[in-house]
Amino acid sequence: MTGGAGFIGSHVVDAYLAQGHDVTVVDDLSTGKKKNVNPQARLVTADIRDPNLGALFAASRFEVVTHLAAQLDVRKSVQDPCFDASVNILGTLRLLECCRTYGVRKMIFSSSGGTIYGECTTRAAHEEDPPRPESPYGISKDTAERYIRYYGKVYRLPYTILRYANVYGPRQDAHGEAGVVAIFAGKLIAKERVTIYGTGQQERDYVFVSDVVQANVAALTKGENDTFNVGTGLTTSVNSLYEDLARLDKDAKKAAYAPVRPGELARSVLSVERARKHLGWEPLITLQKGLEETYNFFQQQNNSAVFKNRYTPKAITRSLYVP
Ligand SMILES: NC(=O)c1ccc[n+]([C@@H]2O[C@H](COP(=O)([O-])OP(=O)(O)OC[C@H]3O[C@@H](n4cnc5c(N)ncnc54)[C@H](O)[C@@H]3O)[C@@H](O)[C@H]2O)c1
Structure with missing residues (x-):
């Protein structure tokens, strides 16, 4: 598994x-965090573009490669x-x-339905x-998909391509660019005002992380050898998303508005009929439930951050032993 x-x-x-399953994680920790990795998995800190990646494959004989590492x-x-092209295209090609070369049975690829279709x-x-x-x-996700299909056809390397809508949930980076839910939840909990770019009427398909899993x-x-959208088929405007989240926070302020970003x-929304039919999969978590879980996660994280700042072993050591 990468990423x-x-x-x-x-x-x-x-x-x-x-x-x-036995799981080996290949991740360069550029945006990921060591603490996210389940201790039962083996973590190999490496770049997917590393020309020596073959040595790891030779030694480990992986059965399936689930490829999520990306510049996103x-x-x-x-x-x-x-x-972007170097990580998303050349990194995928390296894999x-x-x-x-090492007889992997299948590649599962995380693509982006939110950007591929326009x-x-x-x-x-x-x-x-x-x-x-x-x-x-x-473009780089679309190109990576084409290489995967090429390897499927020419080298008979089976694959499944999953095109995600806007994914949200616990562990998303509240400071990154990708996740509006994480950014909004982070701001609400920090008692800061949220900024919505444009009118807030832009619509997205929000899918909870456990459904993507x-x-x-x-x-x-x-x-096998197919491509599937992974979303909900439903649209939610950014305004309505913020209203739903703000309902969970008693101190929520009105959102501020800024000019739309170029x-x-x-509007972006994915039909999920093919995944229903051929993967036997469907989204199970409603937006309401998913937002609640996400908000609670960030709140807990915030509380434990305060706890850690006050009571880290280092702080105790210093106050007890340093003269
Ligand atoms: N979050 C979304 O809404 C969304 C939507 C569509 C598709 N995706 C795709 O899902 C996948 C996972 O996204 P995420 O939201 O979990 O992002 P993330 O940034 O949390 O995870 C990406 C991981 O890849 C690692 N990584 C990045 N470059 C690497 C490299 N060169 N070598 C090794 N590791 C590297 C990072 O350290 C990180 O742990 C990505 O492929 C992304 O394009 C995400």
Whole structure:
């Protein structure tokens, strides 16, 4: 598994371990955290672009590679498309070469339904719709998918591609660019005002992380050589998302509004019929329930951060033993 120290990957690691699989995590900890990695998994701190990755594959004989490591900041991909392509395209190619050389049974790839299809003006995006990415990140995910299909066809390396909508849930980075739910929850708990860019009427498909995990579990045994959207088929505006979250916080302030950010889509939503039919998967967690779990997680994290600052062993040692 690559990217297993990150938000989604760490939950997938937990689920695979719970199913009795041996899990090795390859992660360079660039955005992921060591503390996210389940101690029952083996953590190899390495870059997926490392030319020596083959040695790890040779020694470990992996059966399945679930590939989540990525550069996923859309704005960074615009500022530095070479870096984005290097991680998302060349990194994926490095893994494909290792899979081909060392007889891996399957690759499961995390792609991005939110960026590959572009605007979904009239209806939810279906898997057969032509890709119309509007950012270097969307282009690099689309390109990685094409290489995966090429390896499937030419080298008979089976794969399942999962195109996620907007994923949210515990362990998402509240300071990053990706997760509006994490950013809003973080601000609410810090008693800060939330900023909404544009009118707030832009619509997204928000899928809870445990549902995304279940798609990665289903893909271990199903959905061979196919591509699936992993979302809910439902849209929620940013305004309505904030209202739902703000209801959970008694001190919530009114959101502030700032000019729309260039390149932001007006509407993105994924049809999940194919995953229902062929993966036997469907989203189970309602937005209400998912937001509650996420908000509670950030609140607990905030409380334990305060606790740690006051009572870390270091602080106690100093006050007790330093003259
Ligand atoms: N979060 C979303 O809403 C969303 C939506 C669509 C697709 N995805 C995809 O899901 C996957 C996981 O995303 P996430 O939200 O958990 O992000 P994340 O940043 O929490 O996780 C990514 C992980 O990859 C690791 N990583 C990055 N570059 C690496 C490299 N060169 N070598 C090794 N490890 C590297 C990071 O340290 C991190 O642990 C990504 O492929 C992303 O494109 C996420």
